[in-house]
Amino acid sequence: MVIDEHLTQTSSQAQTLLIKLYKRNPRELKKAPANTTVQIRIKQLFGSPRQIQFNELNDKYANSALIEAFNPNFKGDRVFAYMAGVAGILHTSYNFQDEFFMLDPINEQRVYNSARNLETASWLLNNSSSERGELYILSNSYSPAGVINLSYERLFGKIIASQDILANIIANRNNRTISKVLHGFASTTLLPL
Numbered sequence: 001m002v003i004d005e006h007l008t009q010t011s012s013q014a015q016t017l018l019i020k021l022y023k024r025n026p027r028e029l030k031k032a033p034a035n036t037t038v039q040i041r042i043k044q045l046f047g048s049p050r051q052i053q054f055n056e057l058n059d060k061y062a063n064s065a066l067i068e069a070f071n072p073n074f075k076g077d078r079v080f081a082y083m084a085g086v087a088g089i090l091h092t093s094y095n096f097q098d099e100f101f102m103l104d105p106i107n108e109q110r111v112y113n114s115a116r117n118l119e120t121a122s123w124l125l126n127n128s129s130s131e132r133g134e135l136y137i138l139s140n141s142y143s144p145a146g147v148i149n150l151s152y153e154r155l156f157g158k159i160i161a162s163q164d165i166l167a168n169i170i171a172n173r174n175n176r177t178i179s180k181v182l183h184g185f186a187s188t189t190l191l192p193l
Contacts (some may be wrong), residue, residue, distance in 0.1 A: 062088030091145035115163035
C-alpha cells in the first residue's frame with residue numbers, strides 16, 4: 001500500500017508538471033504530431049499500460065529521453081521529450097509496474113538513484129540553454145518587478161522527497177543500506193536505473 005501511494009502521488013505530481021510546462025511552453029506542443037493535445041500527452045506518458053517507446057523520440061525513454069530534450073539538434077517537442085524522461089525515470093524506479101502486490105520486490109537503490117536523476121532533471125530544466133542563451137524549456141521565472149515563480153521547483157522537491165522517503169522505507173524493511181552517491185547539485189550525471 002505504501003508503494004502504491006507513492007506511485008500515485010509521484011505520478012500525479014509529474015502530470016501536474018507536464019501541464020504546467022505546456023502552459024509555459026505552448027510552442028512545443030505545436031511541434032507534436034497533428035491534433036495532439038495535453039490530455040493525449042498525459043495518456044501517452046501515464047496511461048495504463050504505459051507506453052515506453054515513442055517514434056518521435058527515436059524510441060528513447062527515461063534518461064536518454066531526458067538528454068534528448070536538451071540536444072541542440074532536436075527539432076521535436078522538447079516538453080514531451082523532457083517529460084518522457086521524468087516519467088520514464090519514475091516508471092523505471094518502480095520496476096515498470098503500475099500497481100504492486102504484497103510480495104512484489106522493489107529495489108531501494110533504484111528508487112534512490114531516480115531521486116538523484118530527478119535532481120539532475122530539475123537542474124537541466126533551469127540551466128540548459130541554446131547557443132543564443134535562451135532556455136530550451138521555460139519553467140521558473142523571475143520578473144524585474146520582483147515576482148518569483150518557483151512552482152516547478154516545488155513540484156520537483158515533492159517528487160524527489162517522496163522517492164527518497166520510499167527508498168528509505170524499502171531499505172529499512174529489507175535491512176539493507178543505500179549506497180549514497182556523491183552527486184553534486186550542479187551535476188549533469190544521470191545514475192543508472
